[in-house]
Amino acid sequence: MTITQRPAQASRNPPDAGQHSGVVPAAADTRDALTERQAARERTTPVAWLGHAKLTAAEWQACGRRLTIVANATNWWLGDWIRFGKRHYNDHHYQLAAHITGHDQQTLANYAYVAGRYETSRRRENLTWSHHAQLAALTIEDQDHWLDQAITLKLSVRQLRDAVCKKSARKTPRSLDGARVAPQITFTESAILVACHHCGGVTEFPLSHLPNDLPRLSYRR
DSSP states (O other): OOOOOOOOOOOSSOOOTTSOOSOOOOHHHHHHHHHHHHHHHEEEETTEEEEOTTOOHHHHHHHHHHHHHHHHHHHHHHHHHHHHHHHHTOTTHHHHHHHHHOOOHHHHHHHHHHHHHSOGGGOOTTSOHHHHHHTTTSOHHHHHHHHHHHHHHTOOHHHHHHHHHHHHHTTSOBOTTSOBOOOOEEEOSSEEEEEOTTTOOEEEEEGGGSOTTSOGGGGOO
16 A cells, blocks of 8 residues: 655644744845835825824834935936936926926026036935035035035035135135125126125136026026
């Protein structure tokens, strides 16, 4: 008589908490579980962030970090998006972008200008878009120098601006009585020179870097 051995059946009882089941959850499974739990305790809509009463302090802090990343990234995303539209689609992409986003064309032009002044590899993830915007008109070497300083010294946007202004002020022309020249905007054939309202330091915005379809009223001579 031939005896056929049946395969052993798995126990229906789960292993005790102190025993090792032999199955290690994948990292992705763990992340999915955390994501589902987080989703049950917070919710976002186009006009609100809603937190559940059971949201822990650690989860609330994690939410803030994620929201900060998204808020900072949005300006970069829009700037890159607008520049992509200019390269591939329509000469009137600023008008279209303004209609789609609800932002005015000048704001969108600022996003595109800053994005165009920094290759992706040079953008510092641990600094805000505003840090980069403060330095957009500088040379690549100066941008990298001040970005590194902002990281090393943990400078806020205002502190970074003041530090750059102080250095620029040393090169600012002075009147006969020693007072700084009053802040003003000066137009040349190739650039716009903007004097800082705080220290009189002059920042140069080359016309070649400004969008061709940017409304001319914003920098008309």
